[in-house]
Amino acid sequence: MLINGENNYTLQAKKGEVIRFYITNSANTRPFNFTIAGAKMKLVGGDSGAYEKDQWVDAVTLGPSERAIIEVLFEKAGSYAFQNKTPDKTYEIGIIAVSEDSVASSYADSFAVLKTHNEAIKSIDPFRAYFSKESDKKIKLSIELNGDMQKMMGVGSAGGGHMMADGTMMGGNMMEAEPKDGIEWENSMQMMSVIPDTSMVKWKISDQASGKENMDIDWKFKVGDKVKIRITNDPKSMHPMQHPIHIHGQRFLVVKRNGIQNQNLVWKDTVLVQNGDTVELLVDMDNPGDWVIHCHIPEHMEAGMMSQFKVLNRI
Numbered sequence: 001m002l003i004n005g006e007n008n009y010t011l012q013a014k015k016g017e018v019i020r021f022y023i024t025n026s027a028n029t030r031p032f033n034f035t036i037a038g039a040k041m042k043l044v045g046g047d048s049g050a051y052e053k054d055q056w057v058d059a060v061t062l063g064p065s066e067r068a069i070i071e072v073l074f075e076k077a078g079s080y081a082f083q084n085k086t087p088d089k090t091y092e093i094g095i096i097a098v099s100e101d102s103v104a105s106s107y108a109d110s111f112a113v114l115k116t117h118n119e120a121i122k123s124i125d126p127f128r129a130y131f132s133k134e135s136d137k138k139i140k141l142s143i144e145l146n147g148d149m150q151k152m153m154g155v156g157s158a159g160g161g162h163m164m165a166d167g168t169m170m171g172g173n174m175m176e177a178e179p180k181d182g183i184e185w186e187n188s189m190q191m192m193s194v195i196p197d198t199s200m201v202k203w204k205i206s207d208q209a210s211g212k213e214n215m216d217i218d219w220k221f222k223v224g225d226k227v228k229i230r231i232t233n234d235p236k237s238m239h240p241m242q243h244p245i246h247i248h249g250q251r252f253l254v255v256k257r258n259g260i261q262n263q264n265l266v267w268k269d270t271v272l273v274q275n276g277d278t279v280e281l282l283v284d285m286d287n288p289g290d291w292v293i294h295c296h297i298p299e300h301m302e303a304g305m306m307s308q309f310k311v312l313n314r315i
């Protein structure tokens with residue numbers, strides 16, 4: 001795990017210094033739960049600018065392509081660790097060395113205040129009336145294995161698990177590997193990751209209304225449309241795991257997660273849809289052209305997990 005390309009990233013700071021960090025998860029597959037041990041941390045921004053309001057956080061969870069802006073106060077001298085803290089393991093991925101010299105002008109007083117960001121609130125206001133409308137599009141995330149792959153996995157054989165009519169695995173290794181908290185933090189399903197290629201595995205975005213999948217989905221919108229997209233990540237799929245879903249060319253708000261209204265919004269272009277989760281996005285279709293919506297894990301995208309849509313100019 002690297003920070004800015006280094007496996008021993010070190011940063012120098014001074015006592016009393018407040019540092020603003022722009023964090024991008026540029027990993028291929030791995031989600032990060034990023035934190036700085038022993039320092040006070042404030043979440044101020046996401047993918048595309050400020051949140052409506054600042055909030056104190058212990059850590060930020062980022063899927064591939066997601067971004068966060070945090071501010072951190074280093075009150076005392078000493079060594080602070082950048083960490084990736086998952087439920088089972090804490091990785092140290094860098095160090096901030098804070099010297100005894102006090103910083104010339106400290107922003108500690110300003111840091112102590114949780115601010116409201118009026119610009120962000122104003123940019124979201126025109127969209128609030130659409131938050132509770134019916135979903136315009138409903139998609140499901142899942143996986144399909146071909147016959148050879150199912151045999152390899154022991155599906156249907158006496159020794160392994162067997163497939164239920166609804167596609168659920170019973171018995172075999174698959175159930176044990178199901179992520180505990182909606183996120184597969186480590187590569188726990190080695191066989192799924194090492195053996196298969198795209199001829200054996202298809203990762204799927206399925207449109208619930210048309211029954212179409214992946215690139216056969218070809219939605220059409222008009223500039224100015226405010227489109228509600230509901231995404232469900234099937235917990236009963238053969239490999240239940242999180243998918244960072246990325247939309248090109250437009251911005252969106254994650255208005256609801258599992259039916260609960262989001263109380264602190266930020267403009268985004270990627271949402272980490274955890275295993276079993278349902279998220280509702282309100283997408284601002286303001287950028288005409290041909291675009292894609294896809295999982296930001298390249299292996300999943302290569303194995304199908306991408307759809308297309310058009311945003312047409314109003315005549």
Ligand SMILES: [Cu+2]
Binds near residue numbers: 242243296297305
């Ligand atoms: Cu994916």
